[in-house]
Amino acid sequence: MAAPDFADLEAVDGVRLTWNVWPNSKVEATKCVVPFAALYTPVKRLPDMPVLPYEPIRCKSCVAVLNPFARVDFIGKMWVCPFCYQ
Structure with missing residues (x-):
């Protein structure tokens, strides 16, 4: 199974995440250097809207x-x- 193209995922609903996976435990979350965040584009233009x-x-x-x-x-x-x- 190929890794998903993140540009394609963002094009679906306008959400861009800083990571492509969430940590499974609190220990993994504390080891992350980059904070988890989401950028949501509520007025993203959709071609078939x-x-x-x-x-x-x-x-x-x-x-x-x-x-x-x-x-x-x-x-x-x-x-x-x-x-x-x-």
Whole structure:
């Protein structure tokens, strides 16, 4: 089995790790010179990502985009921004 190409792994979800494996024990973790870290790219462009046919709905106060964490009242056609609570 060939070793994975790390550029290909990063291209999948936009996560780059300082190491390709995690230590199995606390002793191994303390022997590591380079700290464990992950660089996450949340706005990584994906070639097959569908584009909205309209502009995203934004909060009038803080300009945040409507997201799954917002409370939505479908009957009143209103939503509460999770960032500024407006």
